[in-house]
Amino acid sequence: MSNLVLYRKYRPQTFGEVVGQEHVVKTLVNSIAHNSISHAYLFSGPRGSGKTTIARLFAKAINCEKPATGNQQTVTSFEPCNKCSSCTEIMQSRSMDIIEIDAASNTGVDNVRELIEGIKFAPVKSKYKVFIIDECHQLSKSAANALLKTLEEPPAHAIFLLATTEAHKMIATITSRCQRFDFKKLQVPEIVKKLEYISKKEKIQFEPSALSLIALNSRGSFRDAESLLDECISFSGNIGTIKTESIKELLGIVExxxxxxxxxxxxxxxxxxxxxxxxxxxxxxxxxxxxxxxxxxxxxxxxxxxxxxxxxxxxxxxxxxxxxxxxxxxxxxxxxxxxxxxxxxxxxxxxxxxxxxxxxxxxxxxxxxxxxxxx
Ligand SMILES: Nc1ncnc2c1ncn2[C@@H]1O[C@H](COP(=O)(O)OP(=O)(O)O)[C@@H](O)[C@H]1O
Ligand SMILES: [Mg+2]
Ligand SMILES: [Zn+2]
The missing domain is CATH 1.20.272.10 (Zinc Finger, Delta Prime; domain 3)
Structure with missing residues (x-):
């Protein structure tokens, strides 16, 4: 098994791999396919529900040099190729045109404002310059103002993807300029399905009830579920079938x-x-x-x-x-x-x-x- 933590390793790289959130994926894919992309999107929803994942996928899809367009009726009618230089750069987090900011760890830092103002410069090589701002409700005042000003008159090449777990804390003047998507908390069976998929790929056997125990304890967050799975795997040293009993022991979980x-x-x-x-x-x-x-x-x-x-x-x-x-x-x-x-x-x-x-x-x-x- 590679050292990559599971939640990174199994982050969906195509729209088809995203579990749940069908309403979001479908609308986004359609807007790309019909060339009617907005300049600003607001992704609101609980942690680990796919906000960052879908933001990156969207950035990749709109900049892909050879997107796969298929049957317009299906959700996956527009997928990034994951092979062209734009896709690979984004996947390796070294694209100059995709700027990710975590507002939670950058509050009050003035260069966030400068970064946001920098969106007026044309993209280095891609079609679109994309800003992904995580925990957007925590932007400092000056940064939020800069964002608002840019959203009032966004340059044609600029796309903002704002993500937040607390949409009610966002400034209304920003929210009103965004197309908003509410992400759903994931259901236990949806999480179990992906955990099954991962353990198969990793060639690790689990008692079926062990996976639902993990899913139940992740409170609807894929990230938590995948981290728990990681812990269980390293705890059990990759040998034999991982039992519900040992997971309970490991996590101090209540049954x-x-x-x-x-x-x-x-x-x-x-x-x-x-x-x-x-x-x-x-x-x-x-x-x-x-x-x-x-x-x-x-x-x-x-x-x-x-x-x-x-x-x-x-x-x-x-x-x-x-x-x-x-x-x-x-x-x-x-x-x-x-x-x-x-x-x-x-x-x-x-x-x-x-x-x-x-x-x-x-x-x-x-x-x-x-x-x-x-x-
Ligand atoms: N809808 C989803 N379908 C499949 N995997 C998901 C989904 N949402 C989250 N994940 C998994 O959880 C990890 C963290 O998700 P992320 O998109 O960063 O969540 P957040 O909503 O907090 O931004 C991803 O790397 C991925 O493995
Ligand atoms: Mg996130
Ligand atoms: Zn591509």
């Missing part, structure tokens, strides 16, 4: 089964076993904040399930059929109001764990509170 067990104790108002359970978590090195997060996630799903079973479907919840059945049985013993109270209490506990001297105390107090309540 849904454990959370369900804990909720059982709460339903039964079994204070003693619930407190012992928390002690066991601490002893086995589980991150209590992570556990509580998973617990809140689980309770939210239980609440949704109670309100209407169709909210919790097998495809996108990340839960197995057995787990959903178990949840159904559990929620029979709770009213919506009960679950609401539990959620409030554990959100509160999660916040307090950060500052607690005895890290398990907030959880223990919540348990006592819940199990001693009159029903």
């Amino acid at each position: 849904v089964g454990q959370v369900a067990q804990f909720v059982d104790y709460l339903v039964q108002k079994n204070t003693k076993d619930a407190i012992t359970f928390i002690g066991t978590l601490v002893d086995s090195g589980v991150d209590l904040q992570e556990f509580t997060k998973t617990l809140v996630f689980y309770l939210r799903q239980s609440l949704l399930l109670k309100i209407n079973p169709v909210y919790l479907n097998l495809q996108n919840s990340g839960f197995s059929r057995d787990e959903i059945d178990k949840m159904k049985a559990q929620t029979a013993g709770f009213s919506e109001v009960d679950i609401h109270k539990l959620i409030e209490m554990f959100i509160d506990a999660e916040n307090r764990i950060k500052y607690a001297t005895i890290s398990q105390l907030p959880l223990e107090l919540a348990v006592v509170n819940i199990t001693y309540q009159q029903s």
Whole structure:
């Protein structure tokens, strides 16, 4: 296996390889194919959902010397060739005409302003000069002003691709000059599919449930999923099949089964076993904040399930059929109001764990509170 970290190695190099985000890819590809490119795009969405990936792909596609144009009906009707000098330069991050700025690490730096103003000069060799500005909402004031001025009268060769995880923090005058795309958080099955693909390519065997465990713990971020996969591979030393058990150990991950067990104790108002359970978590090195997060996630799903079973479907919840059945049985013993109270209490506990001297105390107090309540 090469040293390249997985998330770099498997960054999609064609539009066809992008998972999900169909609405974005389709619109962008069509605009290239029909020669109706905008000067500014805003990509907003959660981390690891493909904003940088698609920005680079777009920059590559519009500057490609030999793009592949195919069937206009399919998403992949316009792909960069990945062979011409423009494509290779962009892939090796040495193109003079693609300028990437991370506003998060460059705030207040005045040369960002100069860089942005520099877009008025013609591209060195490409058709378009492309600016990719990451975490754009964090640009310094002077840089944001320079950007705004350029967006008011962009030179014909200039393209701005702005990416942000917090679109609401962007200045409205900038946003209104951009064509906006909202990236979706990726679903567990979409992430699993790519993890399967990567492990096949890397010739590494995983138990199927191991990959969904990784996907579940990446909270919809491909980058996190791929980094977790990396960790698991180096942890297991590339030999044999990687087991769910060892991943749990490695990541201190909490399994849904454990959370369900804990909720059982709460339903039964079994204070003693619930407190012992928390002690066991601490002893086995589980991150209590992570556990509580998973617990809140689980309770939210239980609440949704109670309100209407169709909210919790097998495809996108990340839960197995057995787990959903178990949840159904559990929620029979709770009213919506009960679950609401539990959620409030554990959100509160999660916040307090950060500052607690005895890290398990907030959880223990919540348990006592819940199990001693009159029903
Ligand atoms: N939609 C996607 N399809 C396939 N892989 C993706 C997708 N989004 C992210 N990835 C993977 O995650 C990594 C990080 O994605 P990136 O585009 O940098 O995310 P961000 O939205 O934070 O800019 C990529 O290198 C790629 O391997
Ligand atoms: Mg990014
Ligand atoms: Zn090319």
